[in-house]
Amino acid sequence: MTGGDGDVGYAANSKIQGKAIVMSRPLLRSAVEQAHAWLSSRPGTMVVADLGCSSGPNTLAVVSMVLDALAGRCQQPPVHVQFFLNDLHGNDFNLVFRSLELFDQVVGKDKGDAPLPPYYIAGLPGSFYTRLFPDRCVHLFHSSYCLMIRSKVPEELASGAILNEGNVYIWEATPPSVVKAYQEQFRQDFSLFLELRHAELVAGGQMVVTFLGRKNKDVLRGEMSYLWGLLSKSLQSLVQQGRVEKEKMESFNLPLYAPSVDEVEAVIESGGLFDVDHVELFETNWDPEDDDTDSDVVLDGAQSGVNVAKGMRAVLAPLLTHHFGDGILDDLFQMYARNVAKHLEKVKTKYAVILLSLKARRAEN
Ligand SMILES: C[S@@+](CC[C@H](N)C(=O)[O-])C[C@H]1O[C@@H](n2cnc3c(N)ncnc32)[C@H](O)[C@@H]1O
Numbered sequence: 001m002t003g004g005d006g007d008v009g010y011a012a013n014s015k016i017q018g019k020a021i022v023m024s025r026p027l028l029r030s031a032v033e034q035a036h037a038w039l040s041s042r043p044g045t046m047v048v049a050d051l052g053c054s055s056g057p058n059t060l061a062v063v064s065m066v067l068d069a070l071a072g073r074c075q076q077p078p079v080h081v082q083f084f085l086n087d088l089h090g091n092d093f094n095l096v097f098r099s100l101e102l103f104d105q106v107v108g109k110d111k112g113d114a115p116l117p118p119y120y121i122a123g124l125p126g127s128f129y130t131r132l133f134p135d136r137c138v139h140l141f142h143s144s145y146c147l148m149i150r151s152k153v154p155e156e157l158a159s160g161a162i163l164n165e166g167n168v169y170i171w172e173a174t175p176p177s178v179v180k181a182y183q184e185q186f187r188q189d190f191s192l193f194l195e196l197r198h199a200e201l202v203a204g205g206q207m208v209v210t211f212l213g214r215k216n217k218d219v220l221r222g223e224m225s226y227l228w229g230l231l232s233k234s235l236q237s238l239v240q241q242g243r244v245e246k247e248k249m250e251s252f253n254l255p256l257y258a259p260s261v262d263e264v265e266a267v268i269e270s271g272g273l274f275d276v277d278h279v280e281l282f283e284t285n286w287d288p289e290d291d292d293t294d295s296d297v298v299l300d301g302a303q304s305g306v307n308v309a310k311g312m313r314a315v316l317a318p319l320l321t322h323h324f325g326d327g328i329l330d331d332l333f334q335m336y337a338r339n340v341a342k343h344l345e346k347v348k349t350k351y352a353v354i355l356l357s358l359k360a361r362r363a364e365n
Pocket of ligand 1: 001143
């Protein structure tokens with residue numbers, strides 16, 4: 001993600017992800033209430049971790065939602081809450097820390113007879129594909145818009161042993177070997193994630209997560225495939241113009257995979273570590289400014305294209321700059337905005353977001 005609070009940063013361009021956090025609110029509230037009830041027989045500190053917290057308004061929205069769910073409940077039993085905000089080492093934690101003073105002032109206001117519990121917030125750098133906590137000490141994990149991100153590009157693809165026909169993600173011409181490599185990477189990453197979190201959770205501990213998934217059963221035409229297919233098309237135009245070397249383009253693949261609900265459930269079931277309390281797939285428009293989920297008409301395609309491109313740039317700029325340098329970003333995303341506009345005028349494709357609530361299976365501590 002692009003750090004900082006400027007115009008092109010993630011903080012200013014994370015409205016789409018914010019919508020998923022709002023959608024997860026009821027499940028998060030219920031998970032907090034259950035964790036609170038759990039503590040009634042074992043008084044102690046409630047430990048809550050947000051994995052892949054990034055920096056910006058969404059980071060503290062999660063903290064605020066947990067505190068809201070506890071407002072007025074902190075006497076019975078008395079509970080202190082320890083938050084850990086986790087992300088990769090390169091995350092702009094400074095931006096998060098700088099906003100905490102204002103957050104403390106705002107969040108504590110006007111709670112009247114529903115006071116908030118004492119809370120403490122710490123940053124926790126590290127990959128959620130590694131252990132982050134000691135055994136059995138976390139009551140609740142939350143993670144939003146992260147688990148479609150793979151720990152790496154599948155090895156065969158990264159090494160060039162298999163090629164993706166000029167695509168940066170799975171798309172119509174993607175060979176079966178590439179699809180299989182992405183699916184296997186997802187299976188490995190997600191089962192590892194479940195094992196790690198299970199070891200860190202207390203008995204009955206919970207996870208509420210959202211991430212990009214796939215509604216379309218056809219893996220070659222998933223909703224995210226369209227999004228990245230249009231990026232591939234834009235990069236291919238730069239190759240044709242001689243701005244990007246063909247080999248450079250062919251060696252660029254996104255470390256992402258958007259699974260179907262069936263694929264997610266299969267991994268959870270084969271691990272046998274969690275019970276699924278709730279699973280659903282909901283849709284949001286690609287354009288963060290378009291809240292009309294009932295209509296299949298895009299009113300201003302050009303503006304929607306620009307809005308989508310801004311959000312994608314905030315997410316992908318560091319990865320693209322690392323591979324191609326920063327000389328192509330402006331042209332690439334202008335072209336991408338036009339390609340998205342043309343696509344949306346034909347079909348209003350939406351993000352498919354999986355919302356999942358899990359409870360750790362285990363004998364009592
Ligand atoms: C799309 S952002 C979502 C951020 C935030 N949760 C939100 O809803 O706005 C994905 C975040 O996941 C982080 N991330 C990706 N892979 C990670 C990993 N293996 N461990 C920890 N964080 C990771 C990224 O750095 C980024 O901040």
